[in-house]
Amino acid sequence: MAVAKLVAMGSNTNAVRSYDVQGTSYDPFDGKILNWPVGQLDSNLQMIAKIAAICNDADVEKAGQDKSGHYVAHGMPTEAALKDTMLDVIIFSVLLCLVSVLMCNFYTVIAACAYTWNKIEQRIATLEFDRDRKSMGVIVSSSTGNKLLVKGAVESLLDRSSHVQLLDGSVVELDQSLRAVILESLHKLSSNALRVLGFAYKDDLPEFATYDGDEDHPAHKLLLKPETYSSIESNLVFVGLAGLRDPPRKEVPRAIEDCRTAGIRVMVITGDNKATAEAICRDIGVFGRHENISSRSLTGKEFMELSRQDKENYLNQDGGLLFSRAEPRHKQEIVRLLKDSGEVVAMTGDGVNDAPALKLADIGIAMGIAGTEVAKEASDMVLADDNFSTIVSAVGEGRSIYNNMKAFIRYMISSNIGEVACIFLTAALGIPEGLIPVQLLWVNLVTDGPPATALGFNPPDKDIMKKPPRRSDDSLISPWILFRYLVIGAYVGIATVGIFIIWYTRSSFLGIDLSGDGHSLVTYSQLANWGQCSTWNNFTASPFTAGNQEIKFDNPCDYFQTGKIKAMTLSLSVLVAIEMFNSLNALSEDGSLLTMPPWVNPWLLLAMSISFGLHFLILYVPFLAQIFGIVPLSLNEWLLVLAVALPVILIDEVLKFVGRCTSGMRSSSSKRSLKHKEE
Template identity: 35%
Template sequence: MPWHARSVEQTLEELGSGRDGLSTVEALRRLDEFGPNELRKEGDKSPLLIFLHQFKEFLMVLLLIATGISVIVGEFLDAAVIMFIVVVSAFLGFVQEFRASRALDALKRMSAPVASVVRDGEEQKVPAREVVPGDIVLLATGDRAPADGRLIEEYNLKVDQSAFTGESEAVEKDVREIPAETPLADMTNVVFAGTTVIYGRGVAVTFATGMRTEFGKIAHLVQAAEDEHTPLESRMGEIGRKLGLGSLAIVVLVVGLGLLRGEHLLAMFLWGLSLAVAAVPEALPAVVTGALTIGVQRMARRHAIIRKLPAVETLGSTTIICSDKTGTLTKNEMTVRRIWMGEQVISVTGVGYEPIGEFRLNDQSAVKDGGLALLSRIAVLCNDAHLLRDEKGRHHVVGDPTEGALLVMAAKAGHEPEPARIDYPRTGEIPFSSARKRMTTVHRTPADSVLVCMKGAPEVVLQHCTHYWLGGQALFLSDEVRRRILAENEDMASRALRVLGFAYRELPSPHLELTEENVERRLTFVALVGKVDPPREEARAALLRAEDAGIRSVMITGDHKLTAVAVARELGLLKEDDLTLTGTELDGLRDEEFIKQVGDIAVYARVSPEHKLRIVQTLQHTGHVAAMTGDGINDAPALRSAAIGVAMGITGTDVTKEAADMVLADDNFATIVAAVEEGRAIYDNVKKYLAYLLSSNVGEILIVLVAGLVGLPLPLLTTQILWVNLVTDGLPALALGIDPPDPDIMRRPPRPAGESVFTPGVTMLIGLVALLMAAGTLPVFVWKLQATGDVVEARTMAFTLLVMFEMFNAFNCRSEKHSIFAVGPFRNRWLLLAVVSSILLQMAVLYIPFLQDIFRVTALGPDDWLVLILVSSTALIGGEIGKRVLRSTLVPSPTGKNG
């Protein structure tokens, strides 16, 4: 039987405790048995292991083998250059993985530092990590629960569980046992580790500490949730593996043929090394990182902070956004929306805690008459919250959010709380409790009479009323009026409003004895007030834009189903044929049943952290690229498991931010859509520089391979290939990474998760330009070798021609299908600068003596440059012809143009 289903005495007996608490000796014994009350890292890896983990990638292994071969054959400069590339790549991967491993540290910061417990019959302060099962814990306003505990006493206790369950309203606690199947969010007799007392006092007996608490289960889920490989990471890894395996096969072929022809073993090692290095796109990781970094900078200017570089691109391929409700789609600021008073329904405008809005009756601005003044006075006086303004002029509430919403309502009506509290000082109160379901306060008026104010559940408040307010006077409350008030209460509740009733009574005697019988009778009912956590104004437009981009949005919340459905309908998120599901209903579904329904469900309500994780994992299992947004600690495991986790920067907890890939600095849901646009643009540009870099790699392989097969001297040395792949190719590739996006980019559906980056346009450019490079470079190499008999000069021509081919090809790659003249040859000024810089760097290698020695080249004359320019320009001419053929043979893609 779970602890919440047991009585207080059963719980104490089972835990071997009592109201006087444990003895010090027993507490020490249990601390030794159960361990410290703290979160621990599971399978934690040291920084050294994280760094070594980076070397398991296939391309890294290939480069390490190339380093070893360089050392064996005495090419120490080549070995040093390749090893430098390997270490830098490993360091970049280490930084990202090490940052991602810190999620648990934020959870630890949410744990209480000290706890008040009863031991040996006396109250003591002990470090929270020393709390053990069976400890009697004392809780007061402002305290954070150190562990999970069953309440044994409570005095008007209210707990803020919003970061834990996703429900924005404070939870009233009770000591009575509840059914065993009660959902986590409805366990009113349990306090959970990490939640905060905002009102009243309580006493609880601890039944779970450390990793056994619900808090600890979240920590386990955060650590156990696997980081999904992003689409870009997966595709780049696939490309690297294919190139590496292909290069190994070619190396074996060339070396084998050479040895059969009687070639020297050392010479064959050099050929194999050149082929291996030619096949590896060394600049690709740096260019991908550079392009994504530029995307990060753009997003930062739009209030999205990227914590993991691939997140930008992943958003571009997102097919579904799983959004928390509280604080993400809503303000997490309770707001009065509707008032029933004097037989009239008044709507209240404005959102959140800013006291800006008006009272409207029949779509007309309602007069702030005596009725509103009376209601405002009761709402302010029968209230323990405070409405404060920070240094930036923003309002916030200290105390219960529901009471804060009433203060904002009064301020909108022109009645500031503090002056009323000064004029009507409180002389007594009968506090709210879950049993009474009402709060009553007694005040002395300026006329030295007594004012009794009451608020609470409407049906309870009505039981204490004999009159109701109408037109400035108190009229007899007939049974018919009672029925109308209760019917209006039900109507408000059906709109997902949380309703309170308000009443008052004025008495002449200032010496009234404070008892329920004296003050809570013959009251005048004033109004019903309906409150809601309102949707964000900008969220609706953002959801529509996401829908235009072919992205589904789903609400996942710990709140009640009725509330969730109402908010979803107001936002336009819940369509006519969409389904809703609660956590209890989800528990009743087998995996295969859930997989069949998951595509039709738009709202999940009353869910736990485990439910959120199951939802996200199931969506991704069915082929979705899922983004999860959230702000509470309950969102952290699902954020970690989703293809991309998006945390709120203002309302989000540190735990959520650490687990997320991206943080929204302005908590604006619309920023996600801007990130989607940026991600799609980045992916388009990835294809551009992929075509650019791989055409160079394939061209180099063909040049070295054909030369080896026909018995020519090695046309390109390892250091020369590395220079082309890393430096002269790297700058134009980065410039292609910031090409302007297509105008229709947010009218395309998301890319299929398994879609290849090798579209017809990319494949055509790689193959065609690689063939032109080989067909141009090898004849020039042979011509120069025969003309001069100098292999160094011939290699210099081949080396520089390869660079010039790439410069012309950079302009080819600005579009897969469209002519460079159609997209504007000078539109990307960064590309022009990159091309000029690369040519100047190549000239430095050719004409600076110490660089000549490193790269084993010689200076070229004007006639040589004329040949280089004429031959390399065929890359641009060939690319234009190939695109023209492609345009005439391919049907336009339904996702819009690719170029």
């Protein structure tokens, strides 16, 4: 924040003087006051500088002793900007002649002179700022008696001023024409997105004429009652005003646009002047440059005067809203009404007065740098960088985390439904068990684990900030997603059981020859009634090769038990492969693999490699293969496994396409249901 304009009073009641101020750091050598009367610090400018320097709790100092040391501010940014500008005033007006003499220690001289007023006119009391009177005052003692110096909102000071100081120090009565000149200057500054502060003083302090800070003095009791401050700060002499520029960060307009795209409404609640706030809102993109905002910009007082129904209608408008000259109770009322209408409200703030609204909001967000401890304690989150765009980034990150959680659930549920479907189909069809318990345990604990974990590292969907926000009471699993789980799970079960049946009943499938191991083929009827094998006439089962061993049968009926080792291996391999491919489906809830290809999450590819590696380990290490009751597969058999497993991707791609096509209709239906419920 930096002072951009100084407006002082002229030599008559119809004129003001305006000075442009350049510079964006606290370095006193960085600032430059244009069209400045060098060496001429008239009485009016001197009084403005004095009030800005003394009625101020901030400090500007040099950090470090070397030449590279920079200047830092301690205190409120507004007051630090005023203090910095007063250093510029001194440089340009009083100490310019000392450059050649004291160049070796120029900063020390400037700093000393900047605080000369503080030493000569010592502060003995402070009238703290409050939202009602919108000003801060200090009582100082000097050789000419006690004085009151005040800075605050221009309108508020004018209401309590009776006189104005002119260029030569003379004091004239504040009439309507002079008031209009000052208000016109205020309007010009405010319309240029400047925050404007006015300066005033008072010499006649009968109650404090002999006050020296002693707590036993009768006037001290008045200082303990903030409600008396307005009367103390009355009959003031107005001296001038300053326009401060609080430039928005470069990334804020983009963040506002991201909010709009993401369905997040941004409302600005500020204590600033209405014209200033409107200009800033146009700068950052809350409002368009030439947009008519008469129906979307109110002062806090105007808003509170509306009926409850009108307030709700006002808050339910689409697009951004502005509340200027807002007080703490106004902020609370806005947050309360938004929550009552079902909105999820995030409130940002940094001051003590923001604490009640921060506490009331669903998510209170305090500023970590400029925020007070009270605001931080009342908040749920603290921004380490005080940057609004960080909030938008956090929303995107939160959506991504939520989506990744759903991806994990989606993958695990659809896979487990598939395993349940496999067992159910086996029992329903009456065929021999395709998977034994140790195999199912291996799939659940080892093979499924790495991909499920890796899904937590999914990058955000490309359109994650283009989707409307979900409601806080939305279910984690919608009916449509549950239907998808069931479809995928059903296919997993059918594929796992189907390949078991294919091996027993077909010599080839999809052009892939399965007869190379020499196993006997049976009909589906025989397979489904294998328990009656002992009653069949002339049933035989030929020996066949499984890996490096030959499987023989003393009893042909053993073909359906000991002989199913190859069929079980195929079923287990299909289950593992289909769940690996299903993990690719979980990369995005609705996004196609064409837009979010597998390599966007390298951790998932690594996890799939680990899972397949573990499966190959138990297949091709004889000791482990014996424990799990499986045998190595040939190339043709692996081709069959892949041919049966890959369609799970195609099925989910079709379901995702349907989901994308119907998402708009589901969203509209949800809105209509909500509206009906509210009515």
